Amino acid sequence: MLTRPLGASLGDWLSQSRDDGGLGLGTVGPSVVFILASVLLVVHLTRSRADVTSERPGEPAPVNARTYP
Template sequence: MPYFGVSLIVTTIVFSVLLAATFVLWYRSERTLSIHSITTRRREWFYWAAILFTFALGTAAGDLLAERLSLGYLPSAGIFAAVIAVIAIGYRFGVLGGVFAFWAAYVLTRPLGASLGDWLSQARADGGLGLGTVGPSVAFLVIVIGLVTYLTTSRRDVIES
């Protein structure tokens, strides 16, 4: 369904171009796209621009596959998850560099999340489970709080210098 009269194809293309332009300008300016080197205000601006366009692109791309191309929410999520798995395997076996693998997987988590969220929340007649938005949102909030609490106390995510 078009938002404000703009099709999902157009929004997916526009946000893809904006994200690509952000990465090109960021790399030309800073010579890195590594999130571990976000130590200046300019790098932080590039980072947040990439995040903004990633979220918008993720919603558009997820809806494009699921709704416009009529694949359905769960099959669309499966496609995005499979591509993320291929990226992880490519990184694991040294075919893909860490920075590229991170950003490629990160960008794809957005349409994966949008597809899964729609699958959980949308009505059964529309291909979803019909759980609404509140229940799944609360469940995800509890999971996120649990993970943040675990990582904060265990410090398993801390990289030793």
């Protein structure tokens, strides 16, 4: 519930001019950085499957999961 207002506030702070209390970075640069970070995170989680605990309840975790007996 907080991600939208916090993201909007962060976006405003990054894009507003320094005279208005922001960093004055504009809108394109920060947008590209956040989109790139999101894509890299999705690619990483897709390849590593680090966020997968198991496919179905009762089924063992994937081989590459970091589980210890």
